[in-house]
Amino acid sequence: MARLSAGKAPRYDEMIYGITGNIKKTELWPALVELIAGFRTESIRFVLDAPVAQGLRERGLYPETEQLAESANLPNASDVILSFGGDGTLLNTAFQIGARQTPILGVNMGRLGFLADTEVAQLQETIRRLERGEYRIESRMVLEARLDGVAGKDTHWALNDIVIEHSQTTQLISVEVKVDSAPLTTYWADGLIISTPTGSTAYSLSVGGPILSPGSGVVVLTPLAPHTLTVRPIVLPASATIDIRVPSQPYVFAADGRSKIIEDDSVHITIRQAQHSVKLIKMPEQDYFQTLRSKLRWSGK
Numbered sequence: 001m002a003r004l005s006a007g008k009a010p011r012y013d014e015m016i017y018g019i020t021g022n023i024k025k026t027e028l029w030p031a032l033v034e035l036i037a038g039f040r041t042e043s044i045r046f047v048l049d050a051p052v053a054q055g056l057r058e059r060g061l062y063p064e065t066e067q068l069a070e071s072a073n074l075p076n077a078s079d080v081i082l083s084f085g086g087d088g089t090l091l092n093t094a095f096q097i098g099a100r101q102t103p104i105l106g107v108n109m110g111r112l113g114f115l116a117d118t119e120v121a122q123l124q125e126t127i128r129r130l131e132r133g134e135y136r137i138e139s140r141m142v143l144e145a146r147l148d149g150v151a152g153k154d155t156h157w158a159l160n161d162i163v164i165e166h167s168q169t170t171q172l173i174s175v176e177v178k179v180d181s182a183p184l185t186t187y188w189a190d191g192l193i194i195s196t197p198t199g200s201t202a203y204s205l206s207v208g209g210p211i212l213s214p215g216s217g218v219v220v221l222t223p224l225a226p227h228t229l230t231v232r233p234i235v236l237p238a239s240a241t242i243d244i245r246v247p248s249q250p251y252v253f254a255a256d257g258r259s260k261i262i263e264d265d266s267v268h269i270t271i272r273q274a275q276h277s278v279k280l281i282k283m284p285e286q287d288y289f290q291t292l293r294s295k296l297r298w299s300g301k
Contacts, residue, residue, distance in 0.1 A: 015131070018071070018078025018102070020049035020093055022085030025109050028052075031084060031120045033061050038124055045069075047077045075100045080130070080281065082123075086110020087202075091256045094142075094159045099276040103137055105130075106280070112295045114201050117286060129283065137279050140214060141196045141238060144274035145255060149267035156255035159278050160199030162271055163254040164246060165191030165224060167261055172227060173248035179240050187231065190224035191251075194242060194271055198278075201292075209233045214288060219273075244269040 019035070021028045032052065039046050046069060048056070053070035056062040071077035075097045081104050083093040090106040097104070106116025107123055118126050129135060145162050147154040156162070166173045175187040195204040197212035200220060205211060209222035210233060219240060222233040236242070250263040292298060 015045065015080065016078045017044065017046040017127075018049065018074040018081040019046055019052060020074055020081060020083055020089075020096075021052055021107075022089040022109065023051055023055045025085060027109055027120075028084050029055065029059055029061055031107075031109070031123075032056065035082075035123065036062075038127075044127075047071045047074065049074045075102045078102065080105060082107055083116060084109055084120075085116065086113060087115045088257065090115045091159055094278045095157065095256060095258070097278070098157065099274075101276055101279050103279040103281050114291060114295060115198070115280065117291060118283075126283065130281070134284060136282050136284060138214060138282055139277040140198045140280060141217070142274040142277055143194065143196055143219070143255075143271055145253075146270045147253065147262075147267055148270070149264050156253075156258070157274055158199070158255040159196065160202050160256050161193050161195040161204060163191060163193050163203065163252070163259075164244065164269070165252045165254070166248070167250045167252050171248075173246060173251050176245045176247070177221070178243040179236060181241075181243070184221075184234075185231070187223050187226060188228065189226040189231070192224065192244075193220075193222040195220050195222060201295075204233070210235065211292065219271075238273045240272070242271040244271065 048070045050070050050072045074081060081093060081102055083090045083104050084107045086108065087110060090104060093104055105118060107118050107120060108116040110116060140159060143158045143162055145156045164175055172188055172190060175192045177184040177187065193204045195209065196219060197214050197216050200209060200212040204220060204222040207222055207224055209220055212218060212220060217238045219236045219238055220233055223231050245268055247265050249265050250261050252259050253262050
């Protein structure tokens with residue numbers, strides 16, 4: 001397969017586009033029918049994520065007489081992945097790709113679309129521009145969280161954030177935090193968000209965390225409703241190793257929304273920058289600050 005690289009446009013007969021999306025969105029299906037028809041007309045190679053292919057078949061939207069190219073392992077079968085949905089769908093796509101780092105083009109069918117910022121109406125022209133080499137690839141930081149406990153070791157990745165939160169709405173938890181082996185503090189709060197710059201406009205922002213530019217190379221710790229009013233978000237370098245222990249039980253551990261309840265107080269959580277990043281495809285005119293102005297409805301007035 002041809003690998004997508006900035007500055008050199010692959011030919012139509014080289015590039016394989018992987019297609020995935022949020023199958024719960026009704027607007028996904030007509031958009032896919034139009035896209036596939038365009039790919040067929042231009043002889044562009046593509047492969048569908050297995051659940052998406054199944055959805056097309058179930059709705060009678062794909063001719064039974066034509067061979068349906070599909071894969072249960074989309075990252076290995078494609079050179080670039082088109083992710084239809086909102087930011088949550090793109091986060092799931094990034095998790096599916098893992099360390100393979102296949103570039104993602106997010107096609108927005110959600111509300112804000114900080115990550116999935118290509119609209120469906122723009123998609124055909126965007127693909128033409130991709131083929132002409134008119135794009136850039138942004139590398140976004142990923143967090144790696146290792147959970148060490150009596151049951152062994154468990155590793156999780158997050159493009160947006162790691163969240164540690166109480167499992168009962170009326171109960172606070174204590175979160176003991178060390179940074180590079182030095183004690184930081186013990187948060188007595190509803191929980192703690194450990195966010196990348198990408199995730200700074202998500203959950204962290206909603207509880208008062210700062211907005212971080214994608215390339216800033218930092219991590220922010222944002223407490224959830226801390227009991228002590230002087231406790232505020234703190235920004236750490238991406239090179240920091242964050243060690244966490246939660247003696248309060250039980251609590252919820254979540255990586256980009258994929259959650260589990262932890263009931264063992266011997267679990268030790270270590271968070272650091274992952275060795276891989278997530279690659280996002282952007283058009284040259286797409287500007288992060290313009291996105292902020294548009295999505296957050298900022299005004300110069």
